Amino acid sequence: MERNVRWGVVGTGGIAAAFTADLQGLPGAEVAAVASRTLGSAKAFAGRFGIPRACGSWDELAADPDIDVVYVATPHSAHRAAAGLFLEAGRAVLCEKAFTLNAREAAELAGIARSGGSFLMEAMWMYCDPLVRRLTELVRDGAVGQIRTVQADFGLEGPFAAGHRLRDPAQGGGALLDLGVYPVSFAQLLLGEPDRVRADALLSPEGVDLDTSVLLGWESGATALLSCSVTADTPRTAAVTGTAGRIEIPRGFFQPQRFVLHRTGREPEEFTAGQHGSGLHGMQHEAAEVMRALRAGETESPLVPLAGTIAVMRTLDAVRELTGVRYPADVAPG
Secondary structure (H helix, E strand, O other), rough: OOOOOOEEEOOHHHHHHHHHHHHHOOOOOEHHHHEEOOOHHHHHHHHEEEOOEEEEOOHHHOOOOOEEEEEEOOHHHHHHHHHHHHHHOOOOEEEEOOOOOOOOHOOOHHHHHHHHHHOEEEEOOHHHHHHHHHHHHHHHHHOOOOEEEEEEEEEOOOOOOOOOOHHHHOOOOHHHHHHHHHHHHHHHHHOOOEEEEEEEEEEOOOOOEEEEEEEEEEOOOEEEEEEEEOOOOOOOOOOEEEEEEEEOOOOOOOOOOOEEEEOOOOEEEEOOOOOOOOOOOOOHHHHHHHHHHHHHHHHOOOOHHHHHHHHHHHHHHHHHHHOOOOOOHHHHOO
16 A cells, blocks of 8 residues: 655645645645745644644755655745755655746746656646546547637736735736736647747736737637736636537636537537536646656646646746836846
8 A cells, every 4th residue: 555645735825725634635745844034934734734843944844854745835925945845855846826926937946846856747737637547548539620819818806915925026917927827828738849939918007917908820720819817817717629610618717517519410519517516616637647657756737747847937038028018036146
C-alpha cells in the first residue's frame, strides 16, 4: 500500500482554502503543514482545517523534511519567489496560475526545477478536469474536423476599489493574469502557441487592464477570440468550431458540468461530468495528477507540461505589450 503524499500549503486565502478542502477529501493525500508570512494567519488556517503544523515563514516550511510537495497559493506576484525557494530546497511544487508575472520568471522556475530534478506544475486545474480531457480527446480525434475558431470569456462584475490587488501593478493586477489566463490556456490547449497576437484593453488609472479582448491566429488559419473583465460578469462560456462540427460549453467552461458536441448530419451529443463529490471544488483532479506523477517518479505532468505553461505566459506577455500593461517585475533584476 502506497504511503500518503504529504502536502504543505503556502498561503491562507480563498484559493488555498478551496484547494485544502478538496485535498482533504482525496485518498492518499495528507495536508501536513501550512505556511504564511504571519504565524497568526497560519495558525488560524491550520485550526480551521485541522492541519498539524503552522509555519510563520516560507523558510520554515522549506526546511521541513516531512513535506513531499508544496502548493503555492500566494498572489501571483509572489509565485517566482515562493516556488523558487521550495524548488531550491528540493521540494516538488504545484504553483497557482497565473504561473508567474511573465515568461522570464516562468522559464527561471522551470530551469530551477530541471536542474534540481524536482517536480513542478502549474495549477491549471482546467487541464486536469475529466470533462475537459474528454473534450480534448474528441477534438484531437477529429470530432469537429479542423478547428477554425475558438471562443472563450471570463469576467467578474466589479468594481474593485483602487487599493485592491486587482488594481495594483506591483501585484500583477488586472483581468488578464487573474482571469484571461483561462481563455488563453483553453485556446492553447487545443491549438498550441499562436503565431499572431492582437489585443485591445481598457486600462485603470493605475495602468492595469480592466477589460481585455484578444485575437489569436495560427498558420493553419484557426483563430481564437477571447476576452476577460473585472468590470462585468461575462457569460464564461466557450465554443470550438471546426470544419465538421462544433462543441459548446455553457457557463463555467473551465470546470464544465457538461458540453454538447454538434456534428454535421448527426444528432447533438451531450457529455456530462457526473458527480464531482459533495463539497468539492474540482481541484482534487490536479492534486491527484501531482500525486500520480510523484509516485511515478516524473518531474513534469504530461497534462500540464512546463513548455505549455511558458508558452501561455509568452502570449500573456504579448497581450500586455500590445495593451500597455507594465509590471515592475518586467524589468529583469541586475
